[in-house]
Structures are given as structure tokens and as C-alpha cells.
Amino acid sequence: MSSSTAATSRRLAATLVATLATAALTPALAAPAVAAAPAKSTVTIKATGVELSGKVKSKRRVCVVNRTVLVYKVLNDGNHLFSSDVTDEQGRWNTGNTGQEGTFFAKVKKTTKCKADKSPRVRAVRND
Numbered sequence: 001m002s003s004s005t006a007a008t009s010r011r012l013a014a015t016l017v018a019t020l021a022t023a024a025l026t027p028a029l030a031a032p033a034v035a036a037a038p039a040k041s042t043v044t045i046k047a048t049g050v051e052l053s054g055k056v057k058s059k060r061r062v063c064v065v066n067r068t069v070l071v072y073k074v075l076n077d078g079n080h081l082f083s084s085d086v087t088d089e090q091g092r093w094n095t096g097n098t099g100q101e102g103t104f105f106a107k108v109k110k111t112t113k114c115k116a117d118k119s120p121r122v123r124a125v126r127n128d
Helices: 003-029
Strands: 046-048 051-057 068-075 078-086 092-097 102-108 122-124
Touching (some): 051 102, 051 122, 078 092
Antiparallel strands (some): 046 051, 051 092, 068 102, 102 122
């Protein structure tokens, strides 16, 4: 092998080693991605007669629009899922006329971007 070929081979080997070392260290040196913490959400409930409605509020729009609200009825043997609705563009939800008297609360579940919340209880009474 000529000295010129040997020198070229050494340069290629050195370049390869440097490239592999840089590639191996790059992930360790890269700044870790930081995910945004889940945003606070608030769900409200009110009873107008036996119609239940409320609103989901948050600083993060994704936590307000198209959010599933679960409505529970409080019974002697525990809380039972009674109804659900999906919020509109303003975060409003409504079960319509349930025909049911009782004590109820609303809940939104945690998502990757939004915190969970539970409303205070309300009493629904027919307005006959």
C-alpha cells in the first residue's frame, strides 16, 4: 500500500470515528422536550327545574370546546352516571329536561392537556 493510500485510509477511519462519536453524543446533548403542564379546568352545574346545564372554563381552549361532561346522580348507594353531554364552542353543556328530581354533580375527566374537575352538588326540583 502506498503512503498516500495509507494516509487516506487513516483520514477516512478518523472521520468515521468522529462522526460516530458525534452521533452517539447528540441525543444526550439535545435539550429535553418539556410538555406543557395540564391546564386547570372548572366545570359548573345549575338546575332549572329538572333541566341541568353548566359550563366548562379554562384558559386553554382545548379544555373548553368539545369536552365531555359527565353528570352523576347522588343516590343512597353511591353516585351513578346519569347523563353526559359535549360542550359547545363557549364551553356550555345541557342535558335538556331530564324529568328527574334529585341531587346531581358534573365532572370532567383529566386529559393530557387538561386537569379534571368536579362541580358542587345541586338539587333539581320540578317546577309544577
